[in-house]
Amino acid sequence: MSLAAGWCSHSSIAARTAVAPSCKSALPLSVFDVRGRKAETGRLDQSAPGTRRHSSSIMTSATASPAVTSRWEEGLKEYQKFKLADDLGKAYGENTSAPPKGRRAGVLLHPTSLPGAYGVGSIGKEAHAFVDWLASAGMQLWQVLPLVPPEDTYWSPYSGLDALCGNPLMIDLDDLVVRGLLDKKDLPEKMKVADAHFPTVRKVKGPLLVKAARTLLTDERFDAMRAELAAFRKANAWVEESALFYALTQAPDTANMAWWDWPEDLRKRDLKTVQAAREEHREVIELFVAEQFIFDKQWTAVKAYANSQGVNIVGDIPIYVGGQSADVWANQGLFELEASGAPKMVSGVPPDAFSETGQLWGSPLFKWEAHEKEGYKWWAQRLGRVFSMHNETRIDHFRGFAGYWAVKADAKTAMGGAWLKGPGRNLFDALTKQLGEVPIIAEDLGVITADVVALREDIGAPGMAVLQFAWGSGAANPHLPHNHYENCVVYPGTHDNSTCQGWWDEDASKDDKKNLKAYLGMSKVQDVPYKFIEVGMRSVARTTIFTMQDVMRLDNKARMNKPGRAEGNWAWRVGESSVWKKLKKEAAQLKTFAELFDRLPPREQEASSEGASEKP
DSSP: OOHHHHTTTTHHHHHHHOBOGGGGGGSOGGGSOHHHHHHHHTOOOBOOOOOOOOTTOOOOTTTOOOSSOOHHHHHHHHHTTOOTTOOOOGGGGGOOOOOOOOOEEEEEOOGGGSOOTTSSOOSSHHHHHHHHHHHHTTOOEEEOOOOSOBOTTTOOTTSBSOSSOOOGGGOOHHHHHHHTSSOGGGSOOOOOOOSOOHHHHHHHHHHHHHHHHHHHHHOGGGHHHHHHHHHHHHHOTHHHHHHHHHHHHHSTTTTTSOGGGSOHHHHTTOHHHHHHHHHHTHHHHHHHHHHHHHHHHHHHHHHHHHHHTTOEEEEEEESSOOSSSHHHHTTGGGBOBOTTSSBSEEEEEOOBTTBTTOEEEEEEOBOHHHHHHTTTHHHHHHHHHHHHHOSEEEEETGGGGTEEEEEETTOSSSTTOEEEEOOTHHHHHHHHHHHSOOOEEEOOOSSBOHHHHHHHHHHTOOEEEEGGGSSSSOTTOTTSGGGOOSSEEEESOOTTSOOHHHIIIIIOOHHHHHHHHHHHTOSSOOSHHHHHHHHHHHSSSSEEEEEHHHHTTOOGGGOSOOTTOOSSOSOOOOOSTTHHHHTHHHHHHHHHHHHHTTOSOHHHHHHHHHHHHHOO
16 A cells, blocks of 8 residues: 555544544534634624734744844934934935834645646645745735645545644655656656546555655665655654554554554553564655655745745644544643543534534543643644744634633533633743744634633734624624734635635625625625735735635635535645736736735835835
8 A cells, every 4th residue: 555545544533533623624514613604604702802012922923024124124223323412424314214014915825726737736846836926926925724644534634644744645746756756657647637636646646655755765876865864854753653653554453443442552652562563564664754754855845945035834733633643642641531542531612602512523632731741842843843844824723722622522512511721821931932933823713702812912923804704793893904903814715715706606695795895985896806805905914815716716616615514625726837827917916915005025115115215
């Protein structure tokens, strides 16, 4: 069995036993995250957050001013050199530029949605081409969905099989040919770009990825790359546990079983038994690690190129991890488990107006006392890996750090759960000490209590506003532009929403449309997607991000995910490689918005300001 094919062979177990918050899309309606329904209605009970900033803020990358020194900063530094009553010079009054605000705009597009000849988007030249298009549009951000390997029941990236690994199906085959890890004759027949059919992609790419990994491990031409592989393993010790766990899920005696049903010595990680398993499955482990190295090498190149073009990568992770994973098996003391290893307490949300019985997500809860005792090292490892792959990241269900809903694992509904206090600021203080900075975006949609807002503000994390939610509940609605605040990320809609055109055509009520038109002072709304993009660009919020579907003015046929729909999600793709040339006008429009509303990259802002000052 190929590694890519085997990755998900145990995912039916993962899908049954571990559902992260954003996995709502991958489950039948009876168990999807209630916040999905709230999001669809736009009637959210969310305290309007303030704008205060704290000197103790640990958020730096996501909220900081541009790295490029501005004329304003240069002038200030020069001024500070002078003593009282010194002559400031003739040029003193000429530098009246405003201080930089770090305003930004970007696009949400998952790599699987990129062009590509082999059934799914990949992280090679097509990713680089997208970065070029973003830069041409004056964009500073590329937001992706979780890059982890998904389970193969619904293929949701929010139902990852491992919180630290990359999805090997994104590996670019053409790049492997260029590197000599594959021969050109190995490549499969090219496919016309259409919605991704992941089972077919796995069948086609899986054997080729194994061949490339084996070539890397055995061919004498790759001594230098094997040295890089060794360095990768040393820097990412977690990959050894991930590889072993994967190997055991493929072994005849333990395949198709939850790990807590394995023989006791494996279940409890007896040292001699685990070491014997490593020896027995060495070949599979070596191939697995080589595959992860190849993914890491390609994605690191994409991130480096994006950063060189002034584009930062924004990641996305669910707060919880799946129970059927190396994350839990290798760290059993950090989760609420029975003696057998089966989940004891699981995640979910309580009953409310949208769900009489609440919702069960099924992911084992964190044993926060144990995390605190070890200094939150597991979290530092997890986010350290995330920040090696992204410049910043959104964390889904941020409210769980303040207070979380705990349900017994054998409960049939979430009705009998209880709210428990989360780690709060202590977690983020520990992370700051270990990582230096923790640049997150807090997903704070849904029913948000005062403690959640206070935590977000205390650590300086940007929250979220979604424009599609803004039009149905009065002037105090926090998603309306006049209620936005600077340290915020505004989305017209996210991957969980309709496209903006789809919202207008299918979701918006008469009152929604009436309120939108009244708010914008228009008798008729045309070009709905770009009207939403423009409103986001105008917002006082420092950051705005919109989906590629909205950039392309697409309807709900292009929707990435519909919460509550079990199948048919995550498959949308942007089109053939020529799409970026066809979207030159859209890039120009976005750049115009970015210039009008002070969201150009720092270098272009400086150039624009200098050009304007030279005009008579």
